Amino acid sequence: MSLEERKKTRVTLLDVARHANVSRATASLVLRKSPLVGTETRARVEQAMRDLGYVYNIGAARLRVERSQIIGAIVPNLTNPFFAELLSGIEEVIGATGKVVLLANSGDNVDRQEMLLRRMREHGVDGVILCPAARTEPALSDHIADWGMPVVQVLRHISLDLDYVGVDYATGMHQAVDYLASLGHEKIAFAVHGPVHSAYRERVEGFREAMSSRNLNSEIIIRFPTLLGEIASASRLLFDQPERPTAVICFNHIVALGLSGGLHDQGLTIGRDISLVSFDDVADAEAMRPKLTSVSTGPVAIGEMAAQLLVDRIASPHLPPRHLVNDTKLHIRQSCGRPN
Amino acid sequence: MSLEERKKTRVTLLDVARHANVSRATASLVLRKSPLVGTETRARVEQAMRDLGYVYNIGAARLRVERSQIIGAIVPNLTNPFFAELLSGIEEVIGATGKVVLLANSGDNVDRQEMLLRRMREHGVDGVILCPAARTEPALSDHIADWGMPVVQVLRHISLDLDYVGVDYATGMHQAVDYLASLGHEKIAFAVHGPVHSAYRERVEGFREAMSSRNLNSEIIIRFPTLLGEIASASRLLFDQPERPTAVICFNHIVALGLSGGLHDQGLTIGRDISLVSFDDVADAEAMRPKLTSVSTGPVAIGEMAAQLLVDRIASPHLPPRHLVNDTKLHIRQSCGRPN
DNA sequence: GAAAGCATTTAGATCGATCTAAGTGGAAGG
DNA sequence: CCTTCCACTTAGATCGATCTAAATGCTTTC
Numbered sequence: 093m094s095l096e097e098r099k100k101t102r103v104t105l106l107d108v109a110r111h112a113n114v115s116r117a118t119a120s121l122v123l124r125k126s127p128l129v130g131t132e133t134r135a136r137v138e139q140a141m142r143d144l145g146y147v148y149n150i151g152a153a154r155l156r157v158e159r160s161q162i163i164g165a166i167v168p169n170l171t172n173p174f175f176a177e178l179l180s181g182i183e184e185v186i187g188a189t190g191k192v193v194l195l196a197n198s199g200d201n202v203d204r205q206e207m208l209l210r211r212m213r214e215h216g217v218d219g220v221i222l223c224p225a226a227r228t229e230p231a232l233s234d235h236i237a238d239w240g241m242p243v244v245q246v247l248r249h250i251s252l253d254l255d256y257v258g259v260d261y262a263t264g265m266h267q268a269v270d271y272l273a274s275l276g277h278e279k280i281a282f283a284v285h286g287p288v289h290s291a292y293r294e295r296v297e298g299f300r301e302a303m304s305s306r307n308l309n310s311e312i313i314i315r316f317p318t319l320l321g322e323i324a325s326a327s328r329l330l331f332d333q334p335e336r337p338t339a340v341i342c343f344n345h346i347v348a349l350g351l352s353g354g355l356h357d358q359g360l361t362i363g364r365d366i367s368l369v370s371f372d373d374v375a376d377a378e379a380m381r382p383k384l385t386s387v388s389t390g391p392v393a394i395g396e397m398a399a400q401l402l403v404d405r406i407a408s409p410h411l412p413p414r415h416l417v418n419d420t421k422l423h424i425r426q427s428c429g430r431p432n
Numbered sequence: 433m434s435l436e437e438r439k440k441t442r443v444t445l446l447d448v449a450r451h452a453n454v455s456r457a458t459a460s461l462v463l464r465k466s467p468l469v470g471t472e473t474r475a476r477v478e479q480a481m482r483d484l485g486y487v488y489n490i491g492a493a494r495l496r497v498e499r500s501q502i503i504g505a506i507v508p509n510l511t512n513p514f515f516a517e518l519l520s521g522i523e524e525v526i527g528a529t530g531k532v533v534l535l536a537n538s539g540d541n542v543d544r545q546e547m548l549l550r551r552m553r554e555h556g557v558d559g560v561i562l563c564p565a566a567r568t569e570p571a572l573s574d575h576i577a578d579w580g581m582p583v584v585q586v587l588r589h590i591s592l593d594l595d596y597v598g599v600d601y602a603t604g605m606h607q608a609v610d611y612l613a614s615l616g617h618e619k620i621a622f623a624v625h626g627p628v629h630s631a632y633r634e635r636v637e638g639f640r641e642a643m644s645s646r647n648l649n650s651e652i653i654i655r656f657p658t659l660l661g662e663i664a665s666a667s668r669l670l671f672d673q674p675e676r677p678t679a680v681i682c683f684n685h686i687v688a689l690g691l692s693g694g695l696h697d698q699g700l701t702i703g704r705d706i707s708l709v710s711f712d713d714v715a716d717a718e719a720m721r722p723k724l725t726s727v728s729t730g731p732v733a734i735g736e737m738a739a740q741l742l743v744d745r746i747a748s749p750h751l752p753p754r755h756l757v758n759d760t761k762l763h764i765r766q767s768c769g770r771p772n
Numbered sequence: 773g774a775a776a777g778c779a780t781t782t783a784g785a786t787c788g789a790t791c792t793a794a795g796t797g798g799a800a801g802g
Numbered sequence: 803c804c805t806t807c808c809a810c811t812t813a814g815a816t817c818g819a820t821c822t823a824a825a826t827g828c829t830t831t832c
Contacts, residue, residue, distance in 0.1 A: 115781065116783090116818090117783075118781060118782070120821090124820085129781080130780060133780080147553050147554055151556050152787095153818080153819045154787090155786085155819070156818095156821070160491065161555075170516055170517075170523060171516060171520045172516075175516075176511060176513060179510055179535070180537060183535060193535045194532055194533065195505075196527065196532070196533070197523050210487070211530075215501075215532060216490070216491050320719060353723075357721070378661060379689040379692075379693050381692070444789085445789060454811075455812045456789085457812050457814095458810085463789090464790085469811080470809075473811085488789090489787095489789065492789040492817095495789070495790085495816085496788095496789060496790040497790065497791095
């Protein structure tokens with residue numbers, strides 16, 4: 093019967109209070125570990141909570157107190173392992189602070205992103221970690237300021253008024269180009285794909301800058317299809333160029349995966365006939381053969397940094413905006429050799 | 433100044449009501465699209481909402497109404513692309529119903545899972561999609577029943593009293609074994625790894641059953657390290673057997689990735705010197721060379737099915753438990769040949 | 773013995789929505 | 803002209819916590 097009752101109506105703090113012969117206020121103090129309440133009383137209330145199977149109702153508490161203990165995370169594409177790792181870093185840090193993560197997938201669609209932001213505000217999130225969809229208007233940052241909602245941008249940015257955690261693509265690109273140049277490569281292509289956003293532009297600019305600074309042709313930039321399945325068969329695009337490249341830098345691990353398959357299909361041996369450097373050092377890079385030489389961008393660490401920034405921002409909303417760029421590291425493996 | 437005010441205190445339904453010269457009750461009716469309210473009044477209230485930038489407070493509503501519009505998803509490992517795809521399916525279906533997903537990572541740790549479940553109950557989730565951590569006690573299902581919380585198990589199950597969406601591993605294993613046998617293989621190993629749970633056992637049993645039914649040795653079951661990075665170098669375990677296998681079925685895409693690297697390192701050509709069949713047909717299978725022959729288990733579809741089951745369960749809590757197993761499909765690619 | 777000080781405890785208002793039950797005003801029916 | 807009905811509107815209680823301001827019971831001090 094007590095079991096039946098429990099199912100019907102949730103056990104409330106008032107129930108606990110009654111069972112422990114104290115007032116609702118005292119029970120609430122015990123809940124919040126206030127030093128005001130006496131040792132014996134505290135024990136009695138805690139016992140009552142256990143007896144009745146009390147579960148704290150954060151939603152009710154939030155009505156009085158500003159904090160919901162929920163933060164939102166909006167990413168453009170969940171099925172991309174890169175974002176999954178990012179999310180994993182976010183979840184870990186947020187979870188450790190006792191907060192909880194509302195997950196949403198924008199599909200890189202601005203309208204959907206707007207809807208998701210509204211939905212999250214309706215749920216009273218304490219803040220949001222946002223990887224802005226491509227083509228997001230910079231004006232969004234003004235709206236966010238109006239809302240007074242803490243937001244941290246990850247990987248892509250639309251405004252420097254907001255916190256941002258990203259990758260030092262310029263340096264990463266230099267590492268890739270320097271390494272290839274040191275092997276003797278001069279005709280280096282940059283294989284890009286996907287929608288255009290700040291991280292895309294930074295990588296392209298980084299490539300141009302790194303190539304120009306060595307007086308190499310910085311315009312062998314080739315667009316590939318967005319979907320992994322279509323990249324392999326498009327890999328001949330690499331050779332439809334006035335100058336046939338001897339090395340390719342890949343925009344991310346998806347392009348790298350696609351191209352390494354496609355080049356293999358053309359009878360080329362990677363690391364001998366053509367060299368490949370990838371960005372985004374996800375698990376695949378180490379697992380493939382030849383192992384992929386790759387510029388690691390550390391998605392898990394970025395997720396952790398972003399979560400920490402958001403936690404800080406929630407704690408002190410008037411801090412000036414902070415921008416962190418994570419260092420990249422070139423992992424030299426087996427996919428590069430000298431040009432022939 | 434109105435901007436300043438807006439930042440200080442959230443715009444409430446009462447503000448909207450006052451601005452539109454109606455009562456709080458009427459404003460609430462407009463919010464919920466009740467047909468009771470007059471056309472002209474409705475327009476006025478809606479205009480007021482827009483003027484003031486009103487945002488619905490779901491948390492407050494939830495206090496009166498039982499629904500929080502939040503569902504939880506607990507997975508054992510976010511960085512595994514398989515679970516990322518699962519999550520993607522869940523998020524899509526749940527998002528389409530206007531609900532929102534609370535994400536958590538149990539790390540396959542039972543204590544952590546317990547903590548996460550409590551936290552989700554504190555947030556008043558309407559239900560949870562749970563991939564139970566390995567070693568979860570079946571008693572958990574009794575607790576869940578006590579709580580009266582709708583739960584759908586995915587991929588692994590601890591009790592048949594709860595809804596479940598999983599994979600028909602037995603058939604999948606038959607498909608793999610039948611195919612290899614049809615090529616002439618008789619010494620087939622099963623390369624497993626990771627913690628033991630229902631899906632693990634089902635795959636092992638499926639393997640034994642499929643092998644025995646053809647009078648083949650069903651006991652070449654070899655455990656590999658959990659981490660991808662360590663599998664490649666452990667691949668010689670395959671040949672420390674009394675009978676050297678000519679084909680290997682891989683527990684999942686992680687084992688497949690690791691082994692295909694390790695075998696390559698030993699100078700073996702996959703598809704010629706040794707055949708490989710993988711489970712979990714994630715993007716890698718198509719991208720690798722040789723392309724991996726693989727039994728697809730459809731993580732996105734499973735996520736969608738689980739989400740739909742949870743939505744149904746929330747709508748009608750007294751439905752008898754439903755158990756769905758998703759069909760597997762063998763994708764024949766390039767990683768298998770005849771034994772030599 | 774009254775006053776002051778301290779440690780605990782508590783009544784009641786409050787957060788922002790929903791819901792019930794009742795109220796309002798005008799048109800239609802007798 | 804009064805009643806009934808209809809379409810619409812609203813006051814006030816309610817959900818489960820928190821928080822303020824005040825009360826309570828003891829001990830200590832003068």
